[in-house]
Amino acid sequence: MNPTPWAQAADTVGAFLVFLGAAICLLGSIGLVKLPEVLSRSHAATKPQALGILLVLVGVALRLRTGIDAGTLALIIFFQLLTGPVASHLVARSAYRTGGVHADLLFDDLDEQLSEEPDMPRSHPRPDPDREDAAPKDGPEDGHTPGGG
Amino acid sequence: MITWSARSPELPPYSVAFGHGRHRRVLDLPLVVWLAVIWVLLWGTFSWANLVNGVVVAVLLCLAFPLPPADLGLRLHPWGILKLLLYLLWDMWISGVRVTKQIFVDYPHRAAVLAIPLRCRSELMLTATAVAVSNVPGGSVIELRRATATLFVHVLDADDPKALETARRSVWRTEELTVRAFGSREEIARVSADPRQEDAT
Structure with missing residues (x-):
């Protein structure tokens, strides 16, 4: 398989997106350590993470470049965005109801x-x-x- | 005996009922299609055998674990879904940047729990809005009161009245876009109203 310019461009953009997503996840993790209490930390744990995983998966899709893989990745994004809030909500809710915030x-x-x-x-x-x-x-x-x- | 939803109004749209009494089962066809799509995507290759297997598994699943035959009020508006997706993407970017900034600014954040009255009433729309809000800068959802359709979100930097106003507006905007993407006609009419006027009544 010899790479066409388009394939190379997609590879480069994909690699950049994976890097950017990973960096954003890292920032979120730092926030998890830095912020003072549970509810603030849940901001850092959910929002940059959601954006990060989205960018990583789009980057992966750009490198794979097949329809069915893109579909699977879209499915992953869908479930990630759907289940992440549930988890963070449960953490926030239990933290709130057990007091301390x-x-x-x-x-x-x-x-x-x-x-x-x-x-x-x-x-x-x-x-x-x-x-x-x-x-x-x-x-x-x-x-x-x-x-x- | 097989009944299509088009013939009997008490069934949810696009569904099939068969059997009598205790053995009656209602198949929600969009659910079957969706499960089959997931099946094919998870296998990672498209073939007719795969598709047929997916449909069979989906039907068996729906028969083995029947859901109550209720109309969830889920409607798909393609244009609205597109707008919602673009808005969410944009908002996720903004919120990612903002939260990152808040992390690295060294002053104590005065966080607060803010009650935001929503306008939609159907459970599905409330859930969808809460999920959407969780991913955008409005705040982390702590609690959703169904009876009053009130969303309780945790907002960072609450000592700035402007930030509170922004959070409210953002949640209302998300709600409106969500309902315009997935809601029934009554719900859309409901969210078209000004949230503050609705609240005054």
Whole structure:
């Protein structure tokens, strides 16, 4: 198989995309170490990762260049983007419900609503005095003024 | 006895029902097609034998593990899907860059949990929106309340009112594009309304 200019160009672009994707994943991993707590870390763990895997797989597709492989890679991207949020949501949700994230939050709309639910016992005391002055939540109009900094 | 969904309105669209009573099974044809496509893609080669096997496996799967015969309200709008994909790609790029910046700027982030009321009501659309939001800069989804269709997202840098506004707008935009790509007609009408007016009622 002698490489045509187009094949070479696709190879080069593919290699570049794989490199870029890997670099973005690396940055996300650094963020995972650097950021302070679970929920912030979940930002670093999900967003750059999703972009990174997308770029890596597109790069691989550019090097493979067959229809059926592209289909398989598209399937991988699809399931990756579909399942990643589920995992990160479960981590965020369990981290939130077991407590330990409230002290770091500026304000917390969810906390009040959870407290209102009678069938959902709260396992942790509410340590956040910042939100005492806020009106009951019923929409975005009431404009969250950041209290205390 | 075989019934096509075109003949009986209580079946979901594009499905076949056969059998009676307890043994009645409903085959969702788009689901069968989708499973067969996955089968062929996973094998990595296209051949007719492969395709036939895929269809057989898909039908057996649907018969062995029947889903409730409900209309999920999934409609495919090709143009909307294309727009959604382009928007998501663009947004993933932006959010990747932004989160990377936030990682390397050395100041304490004041994060917050923000409630964002959504306009769509169908469960599938809420789920799709939450999944889409998870991949874009709106924030990480912590909780989705189905009864009030409220999405709770975790936002970095919440001490900036502009950032909160951006997060809300981004989520609403994602919601609208998602529903325009996959939603039924009523849902599309719902998300066309201004989110703030809807919320005031």
